[in-house]
Amino acid sequence: MEGGGLNLVEMFQSMGPAAIAVAVILFIMSFMSIGIAIERIYTFGKATGQSKLFAPQVAKHLKDGRLKEAIALAGSKDYRYSHLAKVVLSGLQEFQFQNENGATNRDDVLDAARRAIQRASALTTSDLKKGVSLLATIGSTAPFVGLLGTVVGVINAFVGIASTGSGGIGAVSAGIAEALVETALGLFVAIPAVWFYNYLTGRLEYFNVEMDNSSSELVDYFISKKA
DSSP states (O other): OOTTOOOHHHHHHHOOHHHHHHHHHHHHHHHHHHHHHHHHHHHHHHHHHHHHHHHHHHHHHHHTTOHHHHHHHHTOGGGTTOHHHHHHHHHHHHHHHHHHTTOOOHHHHHHHHHHHHHHHHHHHHHHHTTTHHHHHHHHHHHHHHHHHHHHHHHHHHHHHHHHHTOOSHHHHHHHHHHHHHHHHHHHHHHHHHHHHHHHHHHHHHHHHHHHHHHHHHHHHHHHHHHO
């Protein structure tokens, strides 16, 4: 430290092991948050785009009574990210299986198809939620991790006072700066994580509505076929 100044490099060099550990944890949390957000945004974008292409095509196949073509379309690798394709595929396969195995009771066929759709919806929702809960955890805990670093910095400031026997600014400046930087790091990590979490949660709710609508329309189709 020269001329009473304190730059970041000197401050990090003066940090104790506990403060460095807190800073490293916050950096790791930040990288995880950004990585999860980028991966989920990419996945959600692919799911939206593929579902928009899939929906009119499968509707045309079903309207024309081409069940096998609809199943092949839903199972295509071109729609592997589509949440609608996964739900529709499960329902169509179960409906086809029941009919091909001689099921005659209309209600039993419909119930089996509904259960298959519900299972597929639950699994697809769970798959779409991967990592999103971790964003919530990071957003809620990062400020407290930063607070821990702040406490460590304040302790170091008092240690500086004790070691120099003086309460001047020079004795406490490193510890106070360390404390403030740890607080800022905690907020820097938490704020984007909360933003990403809220955004992705909104997208998930929209996907759930889409899957519910598609499930209802598919069941209506099955009812019309068995009528």
